[in-house]
Amino acid sequence: MTRAYVIHPELTADRDRRDAGPALEEAVALAVALPGLEVAGQEIVRLAKPHPGHLFGTGKTEELAERIKANEVELVLIDGPVSPVQQRNLEREWKVKILDRTGLILEIFSDRAATREGVLQVEMAALSYQRTRLVRAWTHLERQRGGLGFVGGPGETQIEADRRAIDEQLTRLRKQLSKVVKTRELHRAARAKVPFPVVALVGYTNAGKSTLFNRMTGAEVMAKDMLFATLDPTMRSIDLPGGRQVILSDTVGFISDLPTQLVAAFRATLEEVLGADLILHVRDISHDETQEQAEDVLAILTELGVEDDVPLIEVWNKIDLLDGPAHDALVTQADRTDEVVAISALTGEGLDALYAVIDEALSVDTKDETLSLTFAEGRKRAWLHEAGVVEAERQSETGWDLDLRWSAKQAAQFSKDFG
Known part of the structure; x- marks a missing residue:
């Protein structure tokens, strides 16, 4: 089990902020929802404004570092946005992994997605998230990559190479997802025919x-x-x-x-x-x-x-x-x-x-109607019974008289299928 510490930063200058207590409870519930995590501690940290480099001020950063070390924490979950620079600096300062709210939700979604569509959507969301964090977040991103100039040109920075690799992967995933979505649309169209x-x-x-x-x-x-x-x-x-x-x-x-x-x-x-x-x-x-x-x-x-x-x-x-x-x-x-x-x-x-x-x-748009069908229109009769809109049926010399109770949507679908 990975020991985690949950922090909810409360920006006191934000008049639209949520109540800190329930917000922290929700953040802890998010942490618990991720398998393999054990919440070792939690707290609300009130901030007048975020520190651009560390999110928290120097004194609070050092105070939190002591608690994180005392609780043998390996992962700190910050319930809010954390910039790549803030993440890098806090990880250096606290010597633990940092995950912000978006990263945590992405981890949960990645663990839970079961269908092919769900998996592809989570992968795309995770890559889009990673792409936004390619801003000098790690030291290796500041290196220059030489190369022969065929792809990206000489002197392409590692950050550009990483961003291009993510874009290429996103393109591949979009193509795969479009095929899955087309399949879902076919299923939806098939359901629409059964109104x-x-x-x-x-x-x-x-x-x-x-x-x-x-x-x-x-x-x-x-x-x-x-x-x-x-x-x-x-x-x-x-x-x-x-x-x-x-x-x-x-x-x-x-x-x-x-x-x-x-x-x-x-x-x-x-x-x-x-x-x-x-x-x-x-x-x-x-x-x-x-x-x-x-x-x-x-x-x-x-x-x-x-x-x-x-x-x-x-x-x-x-x-x-x-x-x-x-x-x-x-x-x-x-x-x-x-x-x-x-x-x-x-x-x-x-x-x-x-x-x-x-x-x-x-039943708001439901109407009662009697429809007469000939014996040659058996497919229409079967459709109406399958749709469950037939209230009563009487056989005549030439076919059937059906008392219907159906919605405008069902009537429109019937007209579309047999019009």
């Missing part, structure tokens, strides 16, 4: 999305009490109690200050949300910063380009962690609020109400 509504679960990391997904689908998606337990999208078909069939999609958890490289890299993964007919925003309602987390999620949804007209239901999860009065008050509040459901994905409390709200939300 079941798509319901996407989104939420802050560790809000309980995967536990809810497993509860609703009977699947066995990895669901642990840790940050970023789910990285790759998972989709399952489920039948609502009313008979409606929907596709439920689990997605990667969001987090505040998500590295920009990862927002870009995981855009394809999160595209499942863009195509959703309904979004379930799962919140850990027992968390002290549940409101701030919710705002972070909504900000990322906006950044992804999720349209305002896509219905969104807030799912207040983990009510089993609240004591009696707080639990009852929150359930009452949810009952009085449109498009909010209070549940416990762990115990199943409130799931019936959630199913009812989902069914109601998907």
Whole structure:
């Protein structure tokens, strides 16, 4: 086990800064989420402004060095951005490896990615991150590389060679990823031909999305009490109690200050949300910063380009962690609020109400219609039954009369396939 020390720098001049206590707790949870790490210590360091060379002032740097040595620390995790120069100087001063918030999240994503697409996206994000750190971060980067002038020219610096090597690798990865994305698009197009509504679960990391997904689908998606337990999208078909069939999609958890490289890299993964007919925003309602987390999620949804007209239901999860009065008050509040459901994905409390709200939300654009088909139109009849939109059917002398209840999306897909 690698002994790690977690530091949350609190910039006192930043009026928009998060509360330091919960921020440090989240940073420690990130550290715990990475296998092989043991958190040996943690603290908040208040700064008026970052020191350009060491992040921390001279006195604080020396004070931290003593604690790091006393705790036999091998890795220091700094919950915030650390410049390459600051990283190099602190590593020299403390004689340990330094990892900033972006680097730590990248390490977790690298460990968790399971699908080919996820692995490629993480590799691209990691390379983009490394490229930004090729700024005299190590002494060997200051050497000159001679060469014959065929590639890069004589006197190409090591930093330029490293940057070019990263760019070439990124180009190769983009080509590989484009093939994987095309395959995903084909799968998505195939799903669109079976016009079941798509319901996407989104939420802050560790809000309980995967536990809810497993509860609703009977699947066995990895669901642990840790940050970023789910990285790759998972989709399952489920039948609502009313008979409606929907596709439920689990997605990667969001987090505040998500590295920009990862927002870009995981855009394809999160595209499942863009195509959703309904979004379930799962919140850990027992968390002290549940409101701030919710705002972070909504900000990322906006950044992804999720349209305002896509219905969104807030799912207040983990009510089993609240004591009696707080639990009852929150359930009452949810009952009085449109498009909010209070549940416990762990115990199943409130799931019936959630199913009812989902069914109601998907019924908004539903219309009843009777369609007459001839015996020669058997493929159309099979499609309608497979889509689950047939309420009743009567055979006539020339074919069938079908009573349908379907959405505008389903009707459009039917017209497209048979028009």
